[in-house]
Amino acid sequence: MAQQEVKLLGFWASPFAYRVIWALKLKGVDYEYIEEDIFNKSPLLLQLNPLHKRVPVLIHxxxxxxxSYVIVQYIDETWPQYPLLPQHPYERAMARFWAEFAESKLLETAWMGICSRGEERERAAKLAIEAVAKIEELVKGKKLFGGESIGYLDICLGWISYWLPIWEEVGCMQIIDPIKFPATSSWIDTVLHHPVIRDNLPAREAMIVYVQKRSKDIYESRTGLRV
Ligand SMILES: N[C@@H](CCC(=O)N[C@@H](CS)C(=O)NCC(=O)O)C(=O)O
Structure with missing residues (x-):
């Protein structure tokens, strides 16, 4: 089964698609990448993901x-080399718990921060900082969440190392203060120096332009205001 053809529908700026790319690369699985235009969705995407109509989609x-989380787990269970999730059921459960925590309490709030203005942005940034404080406790004393090698949580939270600083820059907000969060900052360094992560990231300048436009568009459509 593992030898069947693998295709990935992604979008160049998507942190969710990169989770899948990193997992496939770490496992050494060959795949065909298909770029999707999420602003003009292809019939293929609508056919493959009719419920959410979002990327990433893995075809095996x-x-x-x-x-993305479901895909990364599927990849881990299908290709046993380079295990991503911990072996023990409790640790596996905890990895899934923290992945969900980071998604709802950090990713969603930080994104809300750049798609809002004024007090609303400040409130979102404050919530995001509170979430980082919890992640700081979790990563303290560890090189990576996966121990010595990149694991499931490093992949799921990997966006914090690259996408979040871009959001901070675009939104003029500081969420990861290296003085307050030294363990998280050092984890970010380790993740960014890993060859699979370092060599598989979207171009920073293009990302800045994209995030500026996307966050402005979302703000304007949410509020009816023009900025
Ligand atoms: N929870 C999803 C989120 C995927 C997602 O939001 N993908 C974006 C691209 S970054 C997308 O396809 N957006 C199109 C849309 O929402 O219409 C996952 O983890 O895969």
Whole structure:
């Protein structure tokens, strides 16, 4: 089964798609990448992911898998080399718990921060900082969440190392203060120096332009205001 053809529908700026790219690269799985235009969705995307209509989508032989966390777990269970999730059921459960925590309490609030202005942005940034404080406790004393090698949580939280600083810059907000969060900052350095992560990131300048436009568009459509 593992030998069947693998295709990935992604979007160049998507932190969710990069989770899948990193997992496939770490496992050494060959795949065909198909770039999707999320602003003009292809019939293929609508056919493969009719419920969410979002990337990433993994196609493995005749199987279609959606949602980045689900895909990364599927990859881990299908290709046993370079295990991503911990072996013990409790540690696996904790890894999934913290991945969900970071998504809802940090990713969603930080994104809300750059898609808002004034007090609303400040409130979102404050919530995001509170979430980082919890992650700081979790990563303290560790090189990576996966121990010595990149694991499931490093992949799921990997966006914090690259996308979050871009959001901070675009939104003029500081969420990861290296003085307050030294362990998280050192984890970020380690993640960014890992060859699979370092060599598989979207271009920073293009990302800045994209995030500026996207966050402005979302703000304007949410509020009806023009900035
Ligand atoms: N929870 C999803 C989020 C995926 C997602 O939001 N993808 C964006 C690209 S960054 C997308 O396809 N957006 C199109 C849309 O929402 O219409 C995952 O983890 O895969």
């Amino acid at each position: 032989g005749h199987r279609v898998i959606c949602e």
